[in-house]
Amino acid sequence: MSTIRLENLVKKFGDFTALKTMDLEIADGEFMALLGPSGCGKSTTMNMIAGMEEPTSGRILFGDRNMSGVPMGRRGVGFVFQNYAIFTHMTVRQNLSYGPRMHGMPKAEIDRRVGGIAELLQLTGLLDRRADRLSVNILQRVAIGRSAIMEPVIFLLDEPLSNVDAAFRAVMRTELKHLQRQFRQTMVYVTHDQLEAMTMADRIAVMDHGVLQQVGTPIDVYNNPANVFVARFIGAPGMNLLPGRPAESDRGLVIDLGPLGATAPLPERLANALRSHSGEILFGFRPEQATLAGEGRGIAAPVTAVERIGARTIVHLGEGASAIKVVLDNDQPAVFGASAIVTPNMDAVRIFDRATGQAIGGSGNG
Numbered sequence: 372m373s374t375i376r377l378e379n380l381v382k383k384f385g386d387f388t389a390l391k392t393m394d395l396e397i398a399d400g401e402f403m404a405l406l407g408p409s410g411c412g413k414s415t416t417m418n419m420i421a422g423m424e425e426p427t428s429g430r431i432l433f434g435d436r437n438m439s440g441v442p443m444g445r446r447g448v449g450f451v452f453q454n455y456a457i458f459t460h461m462t463v464r465q466n467l468s469y470g471p472r473m474h475g476m477p478k479a480e481i482d483r484r485v486g487g488i489a490e491l492l493q494l495t496g497l498l499d500r501r502a503d504r505l506s507v508n509i510l511q512r513v514a515i516g517r518s519a520i521m522e523p524v525i526f527l528l529d530e531p532l533s534n535v536d537a538a539f540r541a542v543m544r545t546e547l548k549h550l551q552r553q554f555r556q557t558m559v560y561v562t563h564d565q566l567e568a569m570t571m572a573d574r575i576a577v578m579d580h581g582v583l584q585q586v587g588t589p590i591d592v593y594n595n596p597a598n599v600f601v602a603r604f605i606g607a608p609g610m611n612l613l614p615g616r617p618a619e620s621d622r623g624l625v626i627d628l629g630p631l632g633a634t635a636p637l638p639e640r641l642a643n644a645l646r647s648h649s650g651e652i653l654f655g656f657r658p659e660q661a662t663l664a665g666e667g668r669g670i671a672a673p674v675t676a677v678e679r680i681g682a683r684t685i686v687h688l689g690e691g692a693s694a695i696k697v698v699l700d701n702d703q704p705a706v707f708g709a710s711a712i713v714t715p716n717m718d719a720v721r722i723f724d725r726a727t728g729q730a731i732g733g734s735g736n737g
């Protein structure tokens with residue numbers, strides 16, 4: 372069984388706590404991304420799973436085997452780092468076949484595996500090229516192939532695409548997903564790039580400051596962020612979060628956003644949760660889940676900038692704590708006057724406690 376279970380995992384470096392009590396279960400064959408900003412503890416977590424670092428406390432289990440004290444080489448994991456580790460004086464074929472040769476695999480099996488992995492990673496035509504003549508992109512592909520060829524049941528990748536160029540990264544995202552589907556490995560993938568996590572992972576563990584913030588499917592962390600950190604970190608741009616206070620109106624409970632005006636009535640589920648909540652709140656909505664109009668009723672804010680990015684336009688409105696971004700498809704009629712009315716899709720809005728940052732009203736789509 373190649374499930375991975377982290378139980379009360381803690382890592383301290385001297386007085387500094389890099390990881391605070393992490394509990395996480397990764398299913399057999401699952402692609403789990405560890406996502407978060409630099410320094411949040413992703414690599415530290417990964418290094419403990421790999422056996423490169425010992426936890427300060429807590430346990431790591433593969434299936435029901437406790438990994439405490441089991442050295443890296445005996446854990447049966449494949450590991451690919453940001454900086455590719457390959458032998459530059461060898462050919463691609465020699466690099467790929469290195470692990471199988473060291474394990475004394477029969478030649479026919481080595482040839483079969485080299486052929487298969489080379490095809491999967493589009494290295495077939497390069498097998499007899501020396502590694503020192505290849506680009507960084509190709510070298511990272513070889514490094515992934517070198518690990519994958521051992522067909523580890525647990526495959527750990529720490530920012531494997533951060534040194535390759537953007538176009539190649541897009542290709543590799545698809546290839547890595549194919550690779551994982553083919554071998555059905557349990558894959559743990561460290562990244563600070565939400566696009567990588569969102570496009571490849573079955574589930575994402577979002578981390579910040581050594582604390583696991585939320586675990587969920589990509590669509591779940593996008594739609595139902597557990598807190599303000601996840602709401603801002605996931606999405607490009609992140610969720611709009613506007614300070615406000617609940618107010619009863621003749622149409623139901625709305626959020627009074629001060630100088631920006633008031634929202635439309637909240638869906639019943641959120642309204643009920645808010646009626647039993649005290650304290651200040653943040654009103655959240657995704658930039659993609661709102662429309663703009665030149666006039667009407669709703670949230671009114673001055674347009675401060677318009678950014679055209681390919682097929683989309685990001686309209687910036689207001690400033691400071693009341694800054695709003697709205698993403699429009701370029702074929703949507705956009706009103707870029709001195710001010711505009713923002714109408715969020717009220718079925719998709721979220722409310723957070725301003726003091727704790729936690730979502731109010733739980734998850735759900737309405």
Ligand SMILES: Nc1ncnc2c1ncn2[C@@H]1O[C@H](COP(=O)(O)OP(=O)(O)OP(=O)(O)O)[C@@H](O)[C@H]1O
Binds near residue numbers: 389407410411413416
């Ligand atoms: N060996 C170490 N000694 C002291 N502090 C460390 C050590 N390794 C990591 N840290 C600290 O622990 C924190 C978490 O580091 P970690 O490398 O896990 O973060 P990360 O999320 O992977 O970020 P990055 O993408 O920048 O590597 C950082 O503040 C880092 O400086």
